[in-house]
Amino acid sequence: MEFLYEYGLFFAKTVTFVIAIAIILTLIVGSAVKPKAKKGAIEIDDLSEQLDDLKHSFLENTLTKKELKAHHKAQKVESKKAANDEPKPRLYVIDFIGSMDAHEVESLREEVTAIIAIANPEKDKVLVRLESGGGVVHGYGLAASQLQRFKTAGIKLSVSIDKVAASGGYMMACVADEILAAPFAIVGSIGVIAQIPNFNKILKKNDVEFEQITAGEFKRTLTLFGENTDKAREKFRDEIEQTHGLFKEFVSSQRPTLNIDNVATGEHWFATQAIEKGLVDVIKTSDDALLEQQADRQIYKVKYKIKKGLSDKLAIGLSSSVNKAGVNLMSRFKAMNP
Numbered sequence: 001m002e003f004l005y006e007y008g009l010f011f012a013k014t015v016t017f018v019i020a021i022a023i024i025l026t027l028i029v030g031s032a033v034k035p036k037a038k039k040g041a042i043e044i045d046d047l048s049e050q051l052d053d054l055k056h057s058f059l060e061n062t063l064t065k066k067e068l069k070a071h072h073k074a075q076k077v078e079s080k081k082a083a084n085d086e087p088k089p090r091l092y093v094i095d096f097i098g099s100m101d102a103h104e105v106e107s108l109r110e111e112v113t114a115i116i117a118i119a120n121p122e123k124d125k126v127l128v129r130l131e132s133g134g135g136v137v138h139g140y141g142l143a144a145s146q147l148q149r150f151k152t153a154g155i156k157l158s159v160s161i162d163k164v165a166a167s168g169g170y171m172m173a174c175v176a177d178e179i180l181a182a183p184f185a186i187v188g189s190i191g192v193i194a195q196i197p198n199f200n201k202i203l204k205k206n207d208v209e210f211e212q213i214t215a216g217e218f219k220r221t222l223t224l225f226g227e228n229t230d231k232a233r234e235k236f237r238d239e240i241e242q243t244h245g246l247f248k249e250f251v252s253s254q255r256p257t258l259n260i261d262n263v264a265t266g267e268h269w270f271a272t273q274a275i276e277k278g279l280v281d282v283i284k285t286s287d288d289a290l291l292e293q294q295a296d297r298q299i300y301k302v303k304y305k306i307k308k309g310l311s312d313k314l315a316i317g318l319s320s321s322v323n324k325a326g327v328n329l330m331s332r333f334k335a336m337n338p
Helices: 002-032 047-060 065-084 105-118 137-152 168-173 202-207 228-254 271-277 286-293 310-336
Strands: 039-044 092-096 125-132 156-166 178-181 186-188 268-270 299-307
Touching: 039 105, 039 125, 039 310, 047 286, 047 299, 092 105, 092 286, 105 299, 125 137, 125 168, 125 286, 137 156, 137 168, 137 228, 156 228, 156 286, 168 178, 186 202, 186 271, 186 286, 268 271, 286 299
Parallel strands: 092 125, 092 299, 125 156, 156 178, 156 186
Antiparallel strands: 039 299, 186 268
């Protein structure tokens, strides 16, 4: 047992040494390689084909041989008929799962551009599967503007909310020609919030002075470390009200039938309540929306994927190695100390 214990310690030291060398090499390579702008590419998945494969797989496992033979025969007839028909109009699907800083808008803008470049405004449509609780105003403002590009191009846009589209998320959703939402999806929160801690009293208690020099009376209103004044608070409150006013104007311009004063209270609702207030149009999941479109449209999922650079790959590999080493080390110690 003592030998195994000593071996475990030796193994741990060796792993630590190897990891340290790997980190140093990664830093050296990262500093030697000239940083380049991250490049990506548009990836397209045929959702129609995936849905068909799912259907056929299910039928093959549930039909009798006779029924399956008849099914294949009917399928061949449909395939020949489809070959002579005009191509189906397309439904392009985008997934947007937004974070607080809305950095996902960088991929969204590429996806929107790609679809506009190839879509037929008279036939094709777009469905955005949206999930976001909101975040920074400028980030979600840009995301909403990206979706507006579809309307400017004359392409019909639907937004589907399965879980949540609140605050900035609803700012994006309201751009759509039609908003679909699952029954318990959270919608609304047309409001603005800003909060900031203040450590001025702690600094004073510990005899720490804080200096801040600005040019312009309202260059800085509320501050983390300085003493906040009533005038600064009032100015900050005015700025929040102005932002809320712009939010309300934007939603009203996209959905003019809304009683904006009734829904722009910062509250949120489940979709079954939100539909009564005019915040959504149809109670339906994105899955049902795709199944309904499958027969009449060719469905493609469009995604912009950023290619990982050398430093990213090294970091991922290093992280994986560390995790594996940790798991192996723990299993060895458990074996020594059952």
